[in-house]
Amino acid sequence: MAYEPAAMLIATFDSDGDALVTREELEDGLTRTFAAIDRANTGTLGYIAFADWAERYLGDRNALPSPFEVDRDGDHRISPRELQTRFSEYFTRYDRDRDGVLTRAELLTIRPRVFGDDGPLPEDGKKRKRRR
Numbered sequence: 531m532a533y534e535p536a537a538m539l540i541a542t543f544d545s546d547g548d549a550l551v552t553r554e555e556l557e558d559g560l561t562r563t564f565a566a567i568d569r570a571n572t573g574t575l576g577y578i579a580f581a582d583w584a585e586r587y588l589g590d591r592n593a594l595p596s597p598f599e600v601d602r603d604g605d606h607r608i609s610p611r612e613l614q615t616r617f618s619e620y621f622t623r624y625d626r627d628r629d630g631v632l633t634r635a636e637l638l639t640i641r642p643r644v645f646g647d648d649g650p651l652p653e654d655g656k657k658r659k660r661r662r
């Protein structure tokens with residue numbers, strides 16, 4: 531069992547301590563992390579600043595999501611909306627029972643241990659189509 535970096539970050543956004551994360555808590559939490567890195571208040575983060583964000587909040591500069599998948603319009607800047615959109619997708623993927631709330635169990639990734647199989651790739655491990 532493991533927590534993906536994005537799942538770990540989402541878990542920290544539980545602001546009322548009930549160990550559940552709502553979409554509202556997710557949005558508020560992301561807004562706070564964005565503002566903490568965007569100290570100059572420019573409104574967007576370049577890829578270097580995004581790596582700073584990832585290092586601080588995901589634990590590693592190369593942790594997923596990558597800037598390439600977050601930067602939907604490809605302008606090499608990460609806007610708050612782009613960050614919210616990417617994490618909204620994570621929320622949808624993790625919310626297995628579709629009740630709009632993430633439990634710790636839903637955030638946990640359980641990888642079956644099968645010999646010769648390194649487990650299912652998370653959705654984000656595969657190449658994603660840029661746009662549909």
Ligand SMILES: [Ca+2]
Pocket residue numbers: 601602603604605606607608609612
């Ligand atoms: Ca962008």
Ligand SMILES: [Ca+2]
Pocket residue numbers: 625626627628629630631632633636
């Ligand atoms: Ca749920």
